[in-house]
Amino acid sequence: MxxxxxxxxxxxxxxxxxxxxxxxxxxxxxxxxxxxxxxxxxxxxxxxxxxxxxxxxxxxxxxxxxxxxxxxxxxxxxxxxxxxxxxxxxxxxxxxxxxxxxxxxxxxxxxxxxxxxxxxxxxxxxxxxxxxxxxxxxxxxxxxxxxxxxxxxxxxxxxxxxxxxxxxxxLRTGLERLANYLIRMNEQTSGRGQIMLTENKRTLAALLSVTPEYLSRAFKKLGEYGVEVSGKRIHLTDLRALKRLAKPNPLIDKRDI
Amino acid sequence: MxxxxxxxxxxxxxxxxxxxxxxxxxxxxxxxxxxxxxxxxxxxxxxxxxxxxxxxxxxxxxxxxxxxxxxxxxxxxxxxxxxxxxxxxxxxxxxxxxxxxxxxxxxxxxxxxxxxxxxxxxxxxxxxxxxxxxxxxxxxxxxxxxxxxxxxxxxxxxxxxxxxxxxxxxLRTGLERLANYLIRMNEQTSGRGQIMLTENKRTLAALLSVTPEYLSRAFKKLGEYGVEVSGKRIHLTDLRALKRLAKPNPLIDKRDI
DNA sequence: CGAGCCATTGACAGAGGTCAAGGCGTGTGG
DNA sequence: CCACACGCCTTGACCTCTGTCAATGGCTCG
Structure with missing residues (x-):
């Protein structure tokens, strides 16, 4: 054409x-x-x-x-x-x-x-x-x-x-927003707990509406829920625990309903 | 008809x-x-x-x-x-x-x-x-x-x-939201600083997205800016000071632009 | 190798929520 | 007319979330 x-x-x-x-x-x-x-x-x-x-x-x-x-x-x-x-x-x-x-x-x-x-x-x-x-x-x-x-x-x-x-x-604290973000990322890539961050942490902080410092501490805290971070590579080793913290909610997380 | x-x-x-x-x-x-x-x-x-x-x-x-x-x-x-x-x-x-x-x-x-x-x-x-x-x-x-x-x-x-x-x-603290609310009310009634709250304080708290306790403290604090409260009757004795605190912003406060 | 950006960490402060107790007013029943 | 109850508001004590500021560490790129 x-x-x-x-x-x-x-x-x-x-x-x-x-x-x-x-x-x-x-x-x-x-x-x-x-x-x-x-x-x-x-x-x-x-x-x-x-x-x-x-x-x-x-x-x-x-x-x-x-x-x-x-x-x-x-x-x-x-x-x-x-x-x-x-x-x-x-x-x-x-x-x-x-x-x-x-x-x-x-x-x-x-x-x-x-x-x-x-x-x-x-x-x-x-x-x-x-x-x-x-x-x-x-x-x-x-x-x-x-x-x-x-x-x-x-x-x-x-x-x-x-x-x-x-x-x-x-309705969610910064920590919970991060947890839900990781859960969503994991589902999108359908990876079994292996995530690669697509943005640098500054951008991620803006996306989650927290400061970079807060984000850093939040990642650390998520260690208690099986989240392992090295640079942009994230490993979710205990999805169950993470979800218990995050309490995902389709009315917030599903973008198309 | x-x-x-x-x-x-x-x-x-x-x-x-x-x-x-x-x-x-x-x-x-x-x-x-x-x-x-x-x-x-x-x-x-x-x-x-x-x-x-x-x-x-x-x-x-x-x-x-x-x-x-x-x-x-x-x-x-x-x-x-x-x-x-x-x-x-x-x-x-x-x-x-x-x-x-x-x-x-x-x-x-x-x-x-x-x-x-x-x-x-x-x-x-x-x-x-x-x-x-x-x-x-x-x-x-x-x-x-x-x-x-x-x-x-x-x-x-x-x-x-x-x-x-x-x-x-x-962008505003609860205190500032209250201050701006009072300023808006004052302008609507065009009264010279004499306001009668149209809702009870529980409703007002919801409207401002704070708890009733917080609202109560906020009213008290606004005393420092010339706000006198007795029940539903509010008297703004120093509008200038109140505005200095509230920093009204048409892009937030004007409902019709 | 230094400059600079990004991320991390620590110390701190303030906003605002929670819980519990107390005060004030108003309406209802005796 | 008084008393009591109930709802609303206030007050105090406390705690958590989150931001700020400053210092440091690490990585990249010229």
Whole structure:
């Protein structure tokens, strides 16, 4: 199938702060990849076209701030690669709200409401982010009920994700959050107790919403529950004991119900 | 204007647990009031009719549990009168997530996703709650784009409400949350520092997500910032000092941006 | 080999919960 | 009209979770 998209439609007009990120025109390969994302895969070429007009890709190294709370929501953001931390500040405190991976959209609610961002975002890894002008999203939603449904589904998913994060923060201690994280990792890799951490411990600490120091102590404490740590390699030698501590709960841990 | 609705359409078929609440048929007056809620005021009679079919009103005294997390989302709930606390439990802890007043919908996300509730709800005051079968909501959304938009707006609003609550919990201490609450109350009543608490302190504690004991101590501590308490009557004698402590932040405190 | 980042460890402090006891007000029954 | 009970709020003592600050150890990379 030939690619029907001419590249100049997807050029970003201005790259506001070149010091901190690089805005890219998309090449054919990028566009093809984006076309396949489930959010867009079922829409017509015409609407896809309309949506991506003046969209752009942002490629950022770690620790680059992408959006700032309080700014108007110009773009819908979609993480294509890497890791993005949603955080929030007030009264010179700073707290991680969520950590997002490839496939996640963020600040959809602000885009739909045409309001300001309530959270800031920064990269934690090298990341590639697709930015779609907020107006395009709203316009295509008006004319394409199917896309509107997709967006609502996405918003709903994000909503429930936030609820889950909120619950986990309020109902579990940092130690328990770590224990549950390890249990989830173990199930995903279906390994029999052998885990390789996919992120460095700083990122993991943010993900669990604790300080690196606290995380370090938590790992040590989990030694009492059969968790052996050496660098990024973790060995769970007593899953039963760990679960007794963690008390996993599908209403918090299962991401898709 | 004559009321076009015949009452028997709005009868609830089964009242599952009569011990804890009373399910009511709606009378003409109820229906008329509901018709005026902004969520429904602009829709056609036909769709309104379709929506409310088999809906019912639930009238509950304080401390009655209305929904339980993990149950399938059968009904969209709308608070018509009173106060509802959304809470969540795990591992025999129990935490307040949100407190809702008249006009709020809840568990819209679960209804749209046709999934289970992620939070439980209980009344804090005598409350009147409208329950609309989840299927009706989804059906009318399919055929009435305007209503669909209204629901999306509502979901968006709720989403941002949760983000705000989450932020407030993570970025402010209990003392600061109380201080900001008093400042907000003062602005709403536009009184010059004279506030009358609208809820008892137990409810207020839940709303601020602290224990009653903590709240009591927090009030005492606010004495240092010019807050004088006698029962439900509060006097703010040094708003400047209170604000210096509270550091109000529109991205947390303003409910409608 | 040194610079620097990351992780660990120790000492400490503060926020906020728990438990138990006591005070205050209000409504009901004698 | 008084007394008592019950619910709510307050107060004190205490403890745990978690953050902060500072020092150190280890690893990587130029």
């Amino acid at each position: 030939t690619n029907i998209f001419t590249l100049d439609k997807y050029r970003f007009p201005v790259d506001h702060d070149q010091h901190y990120h690089r805005g890219f025109m998309m090449n054919e390969e990028d566009v093809a990849i984006i076309r396949e994302i489930s959010l867009f895969s079922s829409m017509s070429d015409e609407h896809f076209d309309q949506l991506l007009k003046l969209s752009h890709l942002k490629q950022s190294p770690p620790q680059v701030q992408i959006i700032t709370e309080g700014d108007p929501a110009d773009f819908l953001h979609i993480v294509l690669e890497g890791t993005v931390e949603m955080f929030s500040s007030s009264n010179d405190r700073d707290t991680t709200m969520l950590v997002l991976r490839a496939g996640s959209t963020f600040i959809l609610a602000a885009v739909l409401k045409d309001a300001v961002y309530l959270m800031s975002a920064r990269t934690l890894d090298d990341s590639k982010i697709l930015m779609i002008p907020a107006g395009n999203v709203r316009k295509v939603m008006e004319t394409d009920p199917d896309f509107a449904r997709t967006m609502v589904t996405e918003l709903t998913k994000n909503f429930r994700g936030v609820i889950r994060a909120f619950k986990e923060r309020k | 004559t009321n076009i609705f015949t009452l028997d359409k709005y009868r609830f078929p089964v009242d599952h647990d009569q011990h804890y609440h009373r399910g009511f048929m709606m009378n003409e007056e109820d229906v008329a009031i509901i018709r005026e809620i902004s969520l429904f005021s602009s829709m056609s009679d036909e769709h309104f009719d379709q929506l409310l079919k088999l809906s019912h009103l639930k009238q509950s005294p304080p401390q009655v549990q209305i929904i339980t997390e993990g149950d399938p989302a059968d009904f969209l709930h709308i608070v018509l009168e009173g106060t509802v606390e959304m809470f969540s439990s795990s591992n025999d802890r129990d935490t307040t997530m949100l407190v809702l007043r008249a006009g709020s919908t809840f568990i819209l996300a679960a209804v749209l996703k046709d999934a289970v509730y992620l939070m439980s709800a209980r009344t804090l005051d005598d409350s009147k709650i409208l329950m609309i079968p989840a299927g009706n909501v989804r059906k009318v959304m399919e055929t009435d784009p305007d209503f669909a938009r209204t629901m999306v707006t509502e979901l968006t609003k709720n989403f941002r409400g949760v983000i705000r609550a989450f932020k407030e919990r993570k």
